[in-house]
Amino acid sequence: MAAASSNARPKKTYNFSAAQAEVRLKKPQIEVELGKDGEGNDLGVIIVDPPALWPDEVQTLSRKAHFEEASRLLMGDEQYERWFAVGGTWGMFNAIVEGHQKATLGESGASKTS
Numbered sequence: 001m002a003a004a005s006s007n008a009r010p011k012k013t014y015n016f017s018a019a020q021a022e023v024r025l026k027k028p029q030i031e032v033e034l035g036k037d038g039e040g041n042d043l044g045v046i047i048v049d050p051p052a053l054w055p056d057e058v059q060t061l062s063r064k065a066h067f068e069e070a071s072r073l074l075m076g077d078e079q080y081e082r083w084f085a086v087g088g089t090w091g092m093f094n095a096i097v098e099g100h101q102k103a104t105l106g107e108s109g110a111s112k113t114s
Contacts, residue, residue: 027050028050030096031045032047032096033045034082043085046082046088047079048079049074057073062090068080
């Protein structure tokens with residue numbers, strides 16, 4: 001009987017697709033403008049998903065200090081090549097992500113109080 005009563009605890013069921021869609025709505029993508037080259041040509045932007053949507057392999061690669069592989073996985077080869085060409089590094093990318101997370105946490109906190 002004890003086993004049956006422990007299974008009777010309240011539970012909350014989540015739908016993965018709905019949770020993923022909610023993250024996409026609440027957490028904006030990270031967009032980094034690369035500026036202009038020496039001739040004034042626009043170098044475009046780098047766009048990646050918010051950290052909550054990153055593949056687990058990014059964390060694994062990062063912990064193993066495989067920063068180029070982690071960056072390529074997140075950005076794709078074409079975006080990574082442009083990022084690297086302007087002097088982008090894993091450390092700089094992490095600093096941008098940290099700023100993004102602080103900004104989006106502030107936005108979500110502000111919406112709860114309004």
